Amino acid sequence: MAGVYVVVEHDQGQLAPSAGEALTAARRLSDHLNEPVIAVVIGEATTEFVSLCEEHGIPKAVSVLDPQIVDYGPELWGQAMAELFSLTEARVVMATGTDRGNEILAQASARAQIPFVANCINAEFSGAWELTRMQWGGSLLEDVTLDTSSLFISYAHHSVEAEPLAAASATQIESIEMNLDPVLCRSLVQDRVTLSEGTTLSTAAVVVSGGRGVGSAEGFASLEALAGLLSGKVGCSRAVTNNGWRSHADQVGQTGTRIAPDIYIACGISGAIQHWVGAMASKNILAINTDPEANMVTKAGYAVIADLHEVVPAIIAEIERRRGNSTST
Amino acid sequence: MRILVCVKRVPAPGSRINVTPDSLNVDTNHLGFTTSPHEECAVEEAAQIVEQHGGGVTVLTVGPSEAEEQLRYAASVGATAFVLVSNDTGIDWDPQQTADAIIESIAELEADQGQFDLILFGNESADSGGHQVGIRVAVALGRPAVNGIKGIEVGVQGVTARREVDGGYEVYSLEIPAVLGVKEGINLPRYPTMKGRLASKKAEISARETQVAPGAQQRRRLHQPEETVIETEILGTSSDAAPKIVDLLEELGVL
CATH class of the missing domain: 3.40.50.620 (HUPs)
Incomplete structure (x- = not known):
């Protein structure tokens, strides 16, 4: 042997x-x-x-x-x-x-x-x-x-x-x-169906995720916009899929997708084990959460302790402002 | 369709999993228990198939006597027969031992009541995650098996199963009897109804004892992974943090 x-x-x-x-x-x-x-x-x-x-x-x-x-x-x-x-x-x-x-x-x-x-x-x-x-x-x-x-x-x-x-x-x-x-x-595999070409949640360099704190399916619109500006993908926690706000294909976690982006922007996510193990391979984490004690915040390299509904639109505005400046100069 | 679903009772942890003083088990003193998530979806899938095509759903678990709780839950969401294979040793059997116990039970159940058209497992259990029990059972029974299933359609001859891959899915077409490893996301499990709760109380649980051969894999210790202590840099406490965040994104080269 x-x-x-x-x-x-x-x-x-x-x-x-x-x-x-x-x-x-x-x-x-x-x-x-x-x-x-x-x-x-x-x-x-x-x-x-x-x-x-x-x-x-x-x-x-x-x-x-x-x-x-x-x-x-x-x-x-x-x-x-x-x-x-x-x-x-x-x-x-x-x-x-x-x-x-x-x-x-x-x-x-x-x-x-x-x-x-x-x-x-x-x-x-x-x-x-x-x-x-x-x-x-x-x-x-x-x-x-x-x-x-x-x-x-x-x-x-x-x-x-x-x-x-x-x-x-x-x-x-x-x-x-x-x-x-x-x-x-x-x-044997009989057939293959491609749903999305190119970058996927598991290969994206930027993932913007939302948790229970997003509050509704509609609440993800600003996260979508931010992910769009960063050529990233939108993810979510299990609480979100269980509430039917997003498809399970977007779920980051133990029973969802394991991600490893350059930066993970976690908005309103408490960071229970189920979620954390799907996100822990991220190279950088920015947590946006009102609770400074949330697991996601204490495990993140960067955090903003504030309401995601105010912070995310402000980030979008700031990116657009800088882009506007750079195109006009 | 006669469907068998194999489920596992697992603790429901929050943000940290503690271990017992002897380091051999998860400390469940302050934890509730649940059905491992992939398997909860397997029960739901079986219930939906039977609602459409007729038949019955048998749920089997290998575990301590308390796992009756998970079988009764399955009764409240559509399962019709229940088998508890007791392992009261206080520690999980290894994957081969667990598979052996299930294989023996399936042989007896099928001898009594006929073959199962489909046997569903969770892709892997939430706790030990050995990724093999369902496949070992399928190989022993000589039946086809595919894991990672997020869609099942029952046809005339057999089943079409969809397996999630990055960016899409693969399609498998299997004759029955077949074995499938199901993943969460295949459906959104229902909540028990009042009628379901009554069914759960009345459910008759068939208890089975079995002798398994000594396992090859011995657990020595459960422990926490080494945690790198992270100094969290707080970028702000209001939307005023936006410029700092965008600076960071520029620094990381993702903008």
Whole structure:
């Protein structure tokens, strides 16, 4: 049993934003275990995949091929990873804990009958596995031990920063042909529907969010205007979706979207755990709240202790004033 | 449609989660309990499907005897049969043990009453978030499974399920029986009606005992993440703060 096999996530060949994170976490685990890291792509090894492996100095990558793999399918991909695990006698199979990453590893580990520990932030082995993983979306940590040799592990998304090496080195690609059970094609993606092109809540550099303090669906108009001026997106707390003021697609939080903008402007949001874990990866936070003791305020780098209904229009006016000045001069 | 929904009783924390002195559990002394949010939506979805297409909704939970509260809540919002698989060890079983307990119960329920067309789970539980119990159950039963589901349509042959991805959704078309991991946002769960509250009182809960093999994953300690203490810079206490805020936005290069 040897080797850290890391699933590099992609959608129809397009690498997931988390791909570099996965390789970085795999390199660290491989250093710790003193076992090689092998990058795995389910499907063809695209040039984008190969360059990413080279940037991370991964000596060997595996491309898992089967004519039935025409698109993503949790069962087919899970079975492919389970078979790769037995074939290679891998020590560790890992991925980033995205929706797909966790789904592939859950499928694969169930099929391989190996334990799977999701959303870890640290993994060590000294006779037994000692892992630290996220509970409650990261508001609480759990130390667990497993008395097994092989393990499936996902690393919590955003818990590792992608760190390519200073100098790239060549990656050798091995193709492994499989003959997967055709019945598993029953859960392949059948179709895709795009609702919004370009920036989304999870990739936006600026997110302007409102909570209970906004007071109504109409109250979001000024937040929309501010987000528009900053080319950002509007988010909200769970209280807002529960009140039917905004669609759940806008919800930032443990059961909504995890965001990581350059600045998060949180208006009238108390900052309960459910919300905080979705917002905590933000690089800067500005809280606008009448309550100086609100969790969101005490955890924010910047705060304005005032009514959002007065502050947000004032920010808009100030931006427009400066823009007006700069165009007239 | 015969639908089974598996739910979990979880604490409802506010702004901080405290742990017990032995560090093995969440200190729930001052906390209420609720159904894990994704699963609350799974119960609602099942109730809506059955209202449209007929059938029944069985809700199953693995947990302490107090989890009866969550089953009774499910009764108040449309579920029709209830199974409590007791784990009174005071600590959650690991994902494989939990899956084993559910698999065993499903085998018995299906032997008695016939196959479930759909088995719904929450995408992951709000507390431990292991991301795998539903999938382990599906693999053991040999049924298709897709997670992250935010839309279900029942057709003649099977179900069409929508899975949320960044900027849109993926469509899956599954024959039944199938297993789906549901996410909050698929619907807005109803509040119990007066009639629902009565149904909840009358609901008969079938209690099951089970023996599970020792788990591979042992919990050693729950602890708070290291918090970087943040010095909050107060930019103002009125709309007069606007110029300072816009200065900040310029500094961050987002303007």
